[in-house]
Amino acid sequence: MPKLKPDTQKARREHILDAAERCFAREGFQGTTMKDICRDAGVSLGALYVYFASKEDLIAGITERDRSKLTAQLTEVAAAPDLLAALARLGEHYTVEEPRYKQQLVIEIGSASVRSGPVGEIFRACDAAVLAQFEGLFARAEAEGKIAPKLNAKLLAQTIAVLGDGLFWRRAVDPNFDASAMVPIITALIGSLLNPIPAPAPYEPAPAAPAHLEVNS
Amino acid sequence: MPKLKPDTQKARREHILDAAERCFAREGFQGTTMKDICRDAGVSLGALYVYFASKEDLIAGITERDRSKLTAQLTEVAAAPDLLAALARLGEHYTVEEPRYKQQLVIEIGSASVRSGPVGEIFRACDAAVLAQFEGLFARAEAEGKIAPKLNAKLLAQTIAVLGDGLFWRRAVDPNFDASAMVPIITALIGSLLNPIPAPAPYEPAPAAPAHLEVNS
Amino acid sequence: MPKLKPDTQKARREHILDAAERCFAREGFQGTTMKDICRDAGVSLGALYVYFASKEDLIAGITERDRSKLTAQLTEVAAAPDLLAALARLGEHYTVEEPRYKQQLVIEIGSASVRSGPVGEIFRACDAAVLAQFEGLFARAEAEGKIAPKLNAKLLAQTIAVLGDGLFWRRAVDPNFDASAMVPIITALIGSLLNPIPAPAPYEPAPAAPAHLEVNS
Amino acid sequence: MPKLKPDTQKARREHILDAAERCFAREGFQGTTMKDICRDAGVSLGALYVYFASKEDLIAGITERDRSKLTAQLTEVAAAPDLLAALARLGEHYTVEEPRYKQQLVIEIGSASVRSGPVGEIFRACDAAVLAQFEGLFARAEAEGKIAPKLNAKLLAQTIAVLGDGLFWRRAVDPNFDASAMVPIITALIGSLLNPIPAPAPYEPAPAAPAHLEVNS
DNA sequence: CATGAATGAGCGTTCATTCAT
């Protein structure tokens, strides 16, 4: 039976995970030492091992936390009235608002995921879940007559993934990358893929187009 | 004088670089030991250090080689009669023909590039060169009336980079990714960005569009 | 909090330093491996690095300890009623009582001191301090009318250094060197340099001569 | 049968030995690599091994050469009309005229000599020879009525060695050491030990004493 | 529970020496 209150435990875990994120993003997974993380988190080595059994357990924890945040946000997107706008908002959040080190961390995680071990499994499971969420989202939207894509829902989801991950990567790797200029362009491309059908607003001629950016009309 | 012939030297370097590529892709940069590379290349530790001064020198060499191959291929693309087809061909080459470990290596290099050191500099220099090549390519194509894009050449180049890197990433990270299905879709998106103008073929009305996929008509 | 008590820490440091002294004297600085020292001290490699950051830190520590012991002993000499006897005692201590490996260590340190690095700085600083101590000692003795040297205090100090270091060197390098026979001879030479003035003992005709050097009559 | 003329061989050996001396003095024995010596001598690695079988063979060669030079010079001293002047001249040569790196090399050799191996044997053999030469020198001088020392010839030789080696050491180790000021002082001390008897020059009252410093009157 | 000293396998790298050319 834990002597510490579960709340405190949870908070401590999160605190260490935050420190580990910063360190891994800065120095890479293998380039970060357990001591680095302790220093950054302000805890002792022994304390760290109370909460995480190993270094790998740390990235596993980070991966789990990050990706579960993403699936949560996708659930919100599913509920949004304007699908495209919600997606644009999501892209904006991840590539403009979040600090750059978060994207660098994603690269680190992706890199670790190709090696065997728990990280890869968590990463791929989350990735598959995200793709499935997208697929479901698009299938429903099409069934409801909100979009009229040329591609089936599965391919659509995969294409979105390519675009989103491309944004991630560029942001992480290119210091001159202007994410806020790129998000609308990518959004427009997604728009052209989804081909949204304007809601029939009787008596009011619908505003001509999705209008974010008329990439090619 | 028993100095090795430059040819042999060059070949040996390439051979070691190949082994290092495989190892780095498999285990990551820091997860690979110099001994691993020697075993894979079939050379002794001492011999390796005749050709490369350090582990970092190895990734620097790999980065340089890989990226110079890319710029060479881009020069070929620039000379191709059908720009879009050449780009599609390039994407096909990198994401379908090349073994998957090459993409995983790119991730490793990108990951290493965010840390300070020579790798980052080489990586970013090459990346900038590639972007500049694309920009020049598109500027010329527009000046020659071959394409009529909505975006300026610079943004166009950056968008292409997002799409291309997204392909790389998905291929590396998702074992279920079907690159050959995705390349045409991405090509179509690029087509919609470039908006190529069909060569005026008298008497014959040119086929309306690249038609793979009429992204939005 | 399980931080070791400062006493224990200090003792452990000294223990390792002792082992390092023996090893360095036996095999030389570069000829000694960190593992040798660990074996001799009975500690693990990791433990050694808790107390000393590097191999160089070890000789720096030794140099500092040895030379600070010397300056302490010189302070005692300064306070002694009979200067010459105190000096003889000092020479006796270093070249007869101390084990021979200590002299060999001095040679090792001197050898290392000519190369750049912290060892040289510490060594020279201590050496300069010792010379200055000697100089002050002699200046005071002369002012107080205890000695009547032909040389000024500075040259006197340097000459003493030559004699003392010569003793050191011979002891270290020549297995047949008979230090206990040599110390009185060197002492007599020093006596002839210092030219001590016998304390005026009234009513008693002072013993015939300063007799500095009737080494063997 | 050697293809090269013995002269060329000899010259090459000397040339390599010179380079090795410089390197060993600069970086120490173990701190010098065979490549360092090759670079300094301008020969290839393979060539070096034609002339010297190993690194140890190099210091053995150096030791032999240096020490045989010393014994040769002592033979000259023995033949000199004025013993004390000749000794002063010798000290002057070694500690003032020779470059400082030569003294540092002696320290290196002495340091190496305490370890087992051929260097120690050569060093000690030469050292014993030098002491014996001195002893013979002094015994003869005393028999011939040229000197009237208080010490026997053996102790005399050992004391000279202490003084000479002290000079060596100080010169090597103390960058502020003024050898040219110290040599006359040490010479005077030696004078006081030897106690030379002025040649009876009839009718001319012999000049009172060596007078540099009347160590003990 | 918390601490940080201790462990030791394993890392990147060096270098004396050999030997095919």
Place this chain on the structure above:
DNA sequence: GATGAATGAACGCTCATTCAT
């Protein structure tokens, strides 16, 4: 003879992990 590429044992040092306090 001369060359320098090749060898591989051995070095100084690191760090994930354990555990006595």
